[in-house]
Amino acid sequence: QPSPPLQVQGKTYARDTYSNATPTILSKVGKNLHLKPNHPLSILRSRIEAHFPQFQHLNSLSPIVTVKQNFDDLGFPPDHPGRSLTDSYYLNKQEMLRTHTSAHEVELFKAGVEQFLLTADVYRRDEIDRSHYPVFHQMEGANVTTRGEGLARLEKENEEMRQRLDSANIIITDPTRETTATNPIQEEHSEEEARIISDHLKNTLNTLVLRLFGGLRKEGDQEPLQVRWIEATFPWTSPSYEVEVLYEGKWLEILGCGVVKQDALNRSDVPQKLGWAFGLGLERIAMVLFSVPDIRLFWSEDTRFLSQFNEDSITPFKPYSRHPECYKDLAFWTAEGFHENDFCEVVRDVAGDLVEGVQLIDEFVHPKTNRRSVCYRLNYRSMDRSLSNDEVNEIQAKVIETVVEQMGVEVR
Numbered sequence: 001q002p003s004p005p006l007q008v009q010g011k012t013y014a015r016d017t018y019s020n021a022t023p024t025i026l027s028k029v030g031k032n033l034h035l036k037p038n039h040p041l042s043i044l045r046s047r048i049e050a051h052f053p054q055f056q057h058l059n060s061l062s063p064i065v066t067v068k069q070n071f072d073d074l075g076f077p078p079d080h081p082g083r084s085l086t087d088s089y090y091l092n093k094q095e096m097l098r099t100h101t102s103a104h105e106v107e108l109f110k111a112g113v114e115q116f117l118l119t120a121d122v123y124r125r126d127e128i129d130r131s132h133y134p135v136f137h138q139m140e141g142a143n144v145t146t147r148g149e150g151l152a153r154l155e156k157e158n159e160e161m162r163q164r165l166d167s168a169n170i171i172i173t174d175p176t177r178e179t180t181a182t183n184p185i186q187e188e189h190s191e192e193e194a195r196i197i198s199d200h201l202k203n204t205l206n207t208l209v210l211r212l213f214g215g216l217r218k219e220g221d222q223e224p225l226q227v228r229w230i231e232a233t234f235p236w237t238s239p240s241y242e243v244e245v246l247y248e249g250k251w252l253e254i255l256g257c258g259v260v261k262q263d264a265l266n267r268s269d270v271p272q273k274l275g276w277a278f279g280l281g282l283e284r285i286a287m288v289l290f291s292v293p294d295i296r297l298f299w300s301e302d303t304r305f306l307s308q309f310n311e312d313s314i315t316p317f318k319p320y321s322r323h324p325e326c327y328k329d330l331a332f333w334t335a336e337g338f339h340e341n342d343f344c345e346v347v348r349d350v351a352g353d354l355v356e357g358v359q360l361i362d363e364f365v366h367p368k369t370n371r372r373s374v375c376y377r378l379n380y381r382s383m384d385r386s387l388s389n390d391e392v393n394e395i396q397a398k399v400i401e402t403v404v405e406q407m408g409v410e411v412r
C-alpha cells in the first residue's frame with residue numbers, strides 16, 4: 001500500500017524511494033528561530049547584518065530546494081557523500097531540505113543580486129550530542145562585482161579594513177597565502193584579481209570576527225583575539241578557506257568560504273562577474289557568545305530561557321536547574337548496511353527533543369558468525385520538565401520496537 005504524499009506547509013510532495021524526511025524533522029520547517037524576537041539566533045543575525053549595511057538581507061527563503069540547487073548548480077560531483085540518504089533529508093528524488101544556505105547562491109546571482117546576507121534553517125542527518133542537532137541555522141554572505149570599477153572599490157575597502165585591523169588587538173595567522181599549489185587561484189583570474197578578492201574576503205571576515213568576539217574579552221584583559229585561516233575545499237570555490245577563532249584555549253571553527261568559481265557564475269548567467277562567498281554556522285557562534293551549553297536550548301519554549309535575552313546586548317545565559325537525566329542502554333546485532341545516522345534518526349523520531357545523546361559504548365564482532373553487536377547508551381533529558389522513569393521506559397520500548405521493525409536488527 002503506497003504511503004500518502006508528504007505535506008509540508010500546505011504543499012504536497014510525491015514520495016519515492018528517496019523520501020526520508022521524517023515528521024519530526026518536517027515539524028521544524030517554519031519555526032524560523034532566526035526571526036524570533038529576542039532569541040539569541042535572531043540577536044546574532046541582527047549583529048552580523050549590522051556589519052553589512054549595504055548588503056541585501058534575506059531571511060525567508062523556503063528550506064525546500066531542488067537537488068539541483070543544493071548540489072548540481074554548485075558543482076558537487078555525482079558521488080559526493082553529502083548527497084547520500086544517510087547524510088541528507090529528501091522529500092523525493094528531486095526535492096530536499098537544503099543542507100546549506102549555499103543552495104541559493106546561483107538563483108540569487110541569476111537574479112542580479114551582487115551583495116547579500118541570507119539567514120536560514122538548514123538540515124543534516126547527524127549524530128546526536130550537545131552541539132549537534134539535525135536542524136541548525138546558517139548565514140550565507142556573498143559579494144560579486146564586475147572588473148574595473150567593482151574591483152577598484154574592493155581595493156579601496158581593503159585599504160580601510162587593513163588599517164582598522166592593524167590598530168586592533170587581534171592576531172591573525174594565515175598560512176593559506178603559501179598554499180597555492182593545493183588551493184589554486186582560478187585560471188580565469190589574474191594573480192592581481194585573485195589577490196584583491198581573497199584579501200577582501202579575509203579582511204571582511206577578520207573585521208566581522210573582531211566585532212563579534214572582540215567584546216568578549218574581559219575588562220583589563222590584554223590578550224589579543226586570535227584568528228586563524230585554514231585551507232579548505234568546496235566544489236564551487238577556489239581558493240577555499242575555513243576560519244577558526246581561539247576561544248577558552250580551543251580553536252572553534254566558525255565558517256567556510258572562498259572565491260566563487262567562475263563555473264558557478266557562468267551557470268548563474270553572470271560570466272563577467274567575480275567575487276567571494278562565505279557560510280557561517282549561527283549556533284556554533286551563539287553557543288559561545290551567549291554561553292549556551294546545549295544546542296537544544298535554542299528550541300526551548302521555556303520562558304526561563306527565552307526571557308533572558310534581548311536585542312540590546314549579548315549577555316551570558318544563566319543556567320537554571322536542569323532536570324535530571326536518565327539513560328538506557330540498548331544492545332543489538334546489526335543487520336547488513338546498518339548506519340549509525342539511520343539509528344539516530346529513529347531515536348530522534350521516536351523520542352523527539354527528549355533525547356540528549358546517543359553514544360556507542362561497546363561493540364564487537366562474533367568470531368564465528370561474523371555478526372556485529374553494538375551497544376548504545378541513550379541519554380534522555382527534557383529541557384523543560386522532569387521525566388518519569390515510566391515515561392522513559394515507554395519511549396525506550398518504542399525505540400526498540402521501531403529499530404527492530406525498520407532496521408531489521410536483533411535485540412540482544
Ligand code: PHE
Nearest residue numbers: 100102256257258277278279
Ligand atoms: N556551505 C558551506 C558549508 O556549509 C560553507 C561555504 C559557503 C563555503 C560559501 C564556501 C562558500 O560548509
